[in-house]
Amino acid sequence: MARTRSLNPFLFFPTQVTILTVTILTVLFAVVIWVAETVPAAPSNKTPVAGVNLTEAWLDLEHVANGLYHPWGSRANEQVREYLLRKIEEIGERNGVERKTIYDANGTFVSETDGVKVLNVFASDGSNFTGADGWRNSPTTMYGESENILVYIRGEEDMEGDWWNSSAPYRGSSGVLVNAHFDSVPSGMGATDDGVGVVTVLQLISHFTAKGKQPKRGIVALLNNGEENGLYGAKSYVRHPLSQFPHTFLNLEGAGAGGRAILFRSTDAEVTSFYARSPYPSGNIISGDGFKRGFVRSGTDYTPFTEELGMRGLDVAFYKPRSRYHTNQDDVRNTNPDSVWHMLSSSLATMQALTSYDGKEFEGTPDKRGRLVTGTGSDAVWFDVFGLGFAVGKLNTLFALSVTLLVAGPIILIVLEVLIRKSDKWYPFAGKRYLRSSDDDEAVRLHGRRGFSRFLLAFVLSTAITVLLGYLLAKVNPLIVYSSEYAVLAMYGSAWFAVAWFILKGASSIRPTALQRMFILIWLYILSWVLLVFTTIGENNLHLGSGYFFVIYNASVLAALFISYLELFALPNVQKYVEHVLGAQGDTASSRPGSRSSRQLLDQSDNTNDDGEATERTSLLRGRTNRINQNTFTGLSRRRADRDEVPDDVDDPYLNKHYIDEQAWSSSLPQWTWLLQLLLLAPINIIIVGQILLLLTASINQTPADGNAVLPVYLLMAVLTILLFLPLMPFLHRITFHVPTFLFLIFVGKCKSILTFGTSLTVLGCLIYNLVAFPFSREARLKYYFVQQMDLNSGVNNVTLLGVDGFLQDVIEEFPSAAGQPLHCGEASASNRNGLAECKWHGLPPNVVPRNYNGLPSNSTYKDWLQFNVTKSGNTASFSLQGLNTKICRLYFDTKVSSVAVEEGSSDDRQPNVGDGGSNQVHLFSRTWDKTFNVNVTWEDTKAKGQTGRVSCLWSDANQPGTIPAFDEVRRFEPVWSAVTKQDDGLFEGWKVFSI
Template identity: 50%
Template sequence: MAPSKSKSWNPVAFAPWPVTIYATVVYLGLFAALLVVHHVVPSAPTNPAPEKGINMTQAWRDLQELSNNLHPYNSRRNDEVHDWLLLRIEDILKSNDVDFNVDNVQHINTGFRPWNATKPAPVTLFNDMVSNITFANGFVSPNGTITTYFEGTNIMVYVRGSEDAAGEWWKQSEALRKSGKRSGKGGVLVNAHYDSVATGFGATDDGVGVVSLLQLISYFTTPGQQPKKGIVVLFNNGEEDNLNGAHAFLRHPLSRFTHTFLNLEGAGAGGRATLFRSTDAEVTKFYAKSPNPFGSTISADGFKKGFVRSGTDYSVFNGDGGLRGLDVAFMEPRARYHTDQDDARDTSIDSLWHMLSTALATTKSMASDRSTEFDGSVTENGRVDTGSGSDGVWFDIFGRAFAVMQLHTLFAISVTLLVITPVVFVALDVVLRKSDRWYLFARKRYLHSSENDDPVELNGWRGFFRFPVAFVVATAAVVGLAFLLTKFNPYIAYSSEYSVWSMLLTAWFAVIWFLLKGIDTVRPSALTRMYSLIWLYVGAWIALVAATIGENRFKIGSGYFIVVYFASVSAALLISYIELFALPQKTVLAQHAVLAAPAGSGPPTSRGIDAAPIDERRSMMHPDADDEATETTSLLQNDQGATFRRYGRGHADANDADSEEPETKDPMLNQAYGGEQAWSSALPRWTWLLQFVLLGPINIILVGQIALLLTSALHQTLADGNAALPLYLLMAAVTVLILAPVGPFIHRFTYHVPTFLFLVFIGTLTYNLVAFPFSRDNRLKVYFIQEVELDSGINRVSLTGLGGYVQEIITSLPSAAGKELSCNNLPWAARNGLTSCAWDGLAPRVVPASETGLPPTVPPEVMFRDWLSYNISRVNSSVNAAVFDVVGKNTRACRILFNSRVSNLTIAGGASDPRFQQVGKEGSSEIRLWSREWEKPWQVHVEWRGDDEEPVGLDGKVMCLWNDADKSGVIPALDEIRRFAPVWSTVSKGSDGLVEGWKYFSV
């Protein structure tokens, strides 16, 4: 006998250490890569001029200047920003030696140079101090529809395209503009708003967008870089107060010229700029040119179906204007959004470069497009009609590649997969049965002969139900954890989202490993992997059916990852089917078992080939060729030996036995892995790795990106009143999706990784249940408003936020000490789930004493009374109509609120537009008045329905708003909150005005 051979380790065998090492490395590597891509913004170029016409140093200085103070629409600083932008635009055009026309510049003298009117100017600057709009289709309060009257102060720069019509076509008659008869193709609109909220410096909302527009002007006015299509760069004012600036733009002639748009926005305070929304697949292809694309169609579907409640100018340009375009915005961290942490210090030049480079590449692509896709006309009511385009599906891969397809293409792929893959597997079933290799669900095999008709046990059913049982138990565990967090510490994800993720991921992995490994140890099965894939296939098929219905009926493309998931599961399962062809025919196996069983051992089994000693089995299967044949010599001897030699070695982890006859390659003489069915030793040992490569990486990447996107978008919306349970259930569902690819292989893992993960689970569970949910870096946002009844002087300050925490914040304020709090839960959608608490606060000083004509020592009730003046005159006693004259001191924003609804209204000086209704279908309960001038008197004519027999009265409130909070002492109650509130909290605006003062009326 030859000496024993040393054992060798196969690095691709389906054995514990290879499976553990490869799977762990893949998951850890991809998780790390996903986190880096999601949170690390691509570095800005070290060269301050990365492209001709782009200056990053100047852009950063512009951002610092723009965001050095609060500048809401209703503030003096807002006017300063407006004038500064005009000067910056002129500086850019002068530095590029560009002549330009000026249209309707007022208020400041910037020394603009005249242009030779005999030739079309390459650039025209519009300072729109004329457009106004009255509309009632954008906002609804708890009491009904709101009508808004707004006077815009938008700034627009028109960069003429080389293919644009000559002359000042925007000065054509209204009838000609409405006809759409103009030469050239429609232009490109690029938009950002330059107002901030009253509680935020607006660095990313929307300062980065604004300075990106300045750099776009510089780029496209640099000699040699004129676009083919004209570009309209819009700096709109009033976005934060119901998207008013975008509505005002639709009143300008340039709005009829633009057909595509790019909106730059901020719903966070840094990080990467993501593609929030897109109108169609065709326009999304322009964004695909970005050097670092980022985003998923899931966010667009969230907006489309109302899951995301905030809005941007995108909805105005597309919904009311009829344009097709893109919405690119920052989305995290939301805790800093609309707070004083939205400043240049808390963002970065890298974030600025990410948005700027995206805007530049997208705009260049849009302006270079020569197709007829976006050609259109202007309808009778002035709306641009460029068609709707094709519903699109899009997503990025690691922030570098970007996939775009039409939704109907995804639908066709989905239907094809749903139909073809079952047919393929059924066909393989038939072939395997005909070839006598159908081991799935095979219990026994009979060898029909005159000598022996006992069954051979195949145990093909073994392991079929273990994966779904373990899957359900592990999934139930993470769902249970979601309910547990919701009950004991519902807001922990606000600051510790990755601790929650760690808890859920480790819990699911540890539970399913414990179950599958334990069962496999007791009852090993060679088909566990294939049965697991079959169950995954069934689940993915059902999910794909649902996704396909969504694609076809609801135009939802968010199921793109399910299509990929199903395709990868199908491919992995196909390999398992092909593996079965490597097995011996069941008839041959039964014959072998009969021959291998020792005399008197009873009925043969599939492990009967291991019952006799090797030498005895070898002599039974390969008798000496010189032995003389007898009557009992098997007729199958020679054929059988040849048949066995055709099969490769099995995948057992044990080495072959020592042999003096190395040419013998009978797999049935080898040991199967760990007590699994003996016939499984004929299966290839390496195919599991190919299956894992097909199944794991692509799904980890796609689902992992979705997980991070949803986490960033949602985990801090809890402060807005969103329920915690849906968030945790969503995280639990994604946990299952991201770990399911390792399920078919997990029973091969060694105990080391699951043990470590179980310890991580215990630690994170403990932390998540007891840790405080907010921190200095992730502050709880509460909403401030101060309301003053001007006639009586009653002054109430209120904070709105999460119940329990908002009371704790208020008790830390000196002015609230010992005072009774009046708290109630808010029922309407904008603040649903939050608690509002009010108390008698410090008196505001938003109107200087010098403007009231009263000494500073007068009581507040006397001082307040003069802040707002109004007069109401009934048209006559026989009709339900009245005229309101309203004016407020040191403000340009007032309101009229009605306890009933008005059916018609007219605002003196207001323009009408057939695209917009001035009152809601059932009337309006509120009129919001915004003026570009300070202390402007408004005159409003209203009509209301009443009794047909006789006129009825009308009552309500006349109110004005104040927002200037950039100086200490103007709103002492707000100053106090900023000074004394806990470090884990921050304050944001609770309404359009920080201070709202009103008087009652009745007519």
């Protein structure tokens, strides 16, 4: 009898498959989500490592992000800088540093104590730079005056003496740079961007200056100022004498507001291996490839370190939640000590490994341009596993493995098929099999083709429905993913699973086949092989390692399919099976034990038939037994010989062990190997794809507020969700209807209140929620961008907000100053905010320059805030401009200039002043207030006469209420589901027109 149930827990029966699959999936999904949503706890011991104090780090963070905006151009920025200098001095005194050198703001020597020099602090290096804004690919020239803090911790193997004062290149062992920036944006408190990075650097200084912890290789700890305005701090560092010393670096950043600090990107596999020493490593090569291919449009200090200095290193940063990034939600209360420890512990382990490295891998000398010649290293592939392990490899190794799988996989399967066919056990795709020859009247249908196309139908329909749901959300409620990403994922996963399960389960119930699992694995292998082809092309031509999971995918499917091929060796020989079937059918004609089989009857001579002449109704197997059972056997023989089963009334322990109505020949197939295949397919792919899915979802689900298209977000999430569930397809037809419901309960998301006990109702419930729910909340606030601009000659000003069309107007409705005014809305003019709406209205007048400021008369007007003068000579013009109570000014040209020279600026081949296409803007940043900037520009092949443009200055200090009333109003009246952020380097820009 066919089997339907068993107490064996490993058989391929519905109860066993359901229980084991549910258990495995529950554990895997729970762990993947838990790792994505939590941060490893900070140790209870607040001094876990010598020189490191977590309590002190947290208190430092509260001082850096003390509830004040501290951008470049604010008094709070100077206060943070002074605090950091005092803190570094305290660390040196506490650790008993033998020599400490301090420089004042002018770079002048202040104090020195006798002893071995260990720590040198450069409060200001006096470096100025002029260079093109290359990282944003904009036609802009930048001028900046350094306000960086540099700390040099001398290594045991470093050169003696003040080698930074020498013009000769540094010839000792190379050092390591660790960098963070202490400025914030004008609209953010800067707790994780980049306060956590700053306090991490302080603790690293404390650790490496503690007794017995002096590093072998020296360390340059850079706390730079001006990163938020265009990487000014890092660009200034390029000109500092210390920049020739480190050849590797660790950059600490924040592109979110809490959570885990992940490895954003890395220059090569060799340096990435040092980050792998971290106790809780996190990151994925996908983020690195995103920067490489330009999908990530923001920049970090990593860029000038690699492109202008030629260094090799790491970019570690927080990445979520992005809705708090650059807003007042990036404060201390929205981060926690666990996040601080996560960045600090990984930085400590990485720096310990880099500074103690004995090899010459990163040694080098400057070339003619001053770039370090250290080699480029090997393209890297990396990913973490549950934030506990970290896999690092070389891209060329991955490429070799990809090619090997592409070639060896099909060869292995072909060889196996040949061997199985030679053994006459190739049941897949088998049709009729005759007893002796094709002319034989009796045949057995093996039904080896049954179920081969089911995968295609299930895969195409379930995938199409999932993708269509993405299109539906993008059309009806496009921003629901902003706050309810788990509801979207639950809808995707449940819809795909329900459709695929319904088709495969239904087909299996109607036309059961023992080969359904193998056929699905064959299709999965074909699909993964095609994906691996594209992955291999990307590895070789584009140097992308993000497809590494397709390599794992293909390898795991190949291993599972290999098992299915081996299972066929357990089947009976096809010819013997056919003979056995016909014999068993013949045995049903006799109720006596020991009756001869049809095979025996076949051996009888036709001459034994005494019943007269044969007719077309006479059995071919004639004899005495035939005559006795002719009426019975003839009908059974012709009817059952055309079937694939042994009669139920035959007690045949060899054959009648198959599952329900599947082919009888499948009785001898192993029933436990499915579990081995599940373990090969599900865990590794769910872990890797699940981590990628949650990482990318958290990284991109809130980017539509920045102007990114929303449909690619939904499509990417849909594709990854499908890849997540795809390894389960070979087992779906054995799973009971309870599993889809259970699977949805794992992805509770935001539709938990309407989840039901039915799969279809669950899908519908999540779909309804996703279509009608409001997409923003206090925890996921919609970001919009603020700037106020004024014509200082006329006093006319406009407040401009950029944001998502429709919701932006709802925000503006809350502002009293906009009530009763015409609101001018249209497509955003900012090139980096495509897809957003822009609305303007006459705003509240600013007070960025106080009355009687620096001797201004009490009746001073807006015109007095900015003074400029321009003179021309041929195709050259000289500008002199000064803004009051500011450090930031600009020049705008309606016609691009071919050269720019700023007084007190310096030239460097690594930082050309003007890009290839010329500059239409010059951004000027000073370390002092009220600076007069002197700028010379040249137009190519034209004269200066007739040129037009604007001169402007920017103010970004909004800590004092009433300084920028329009910004105060926005913060006071904005809806609780929204958050304002800055659009430009300053919150207010005042300008005047020039014409020469």
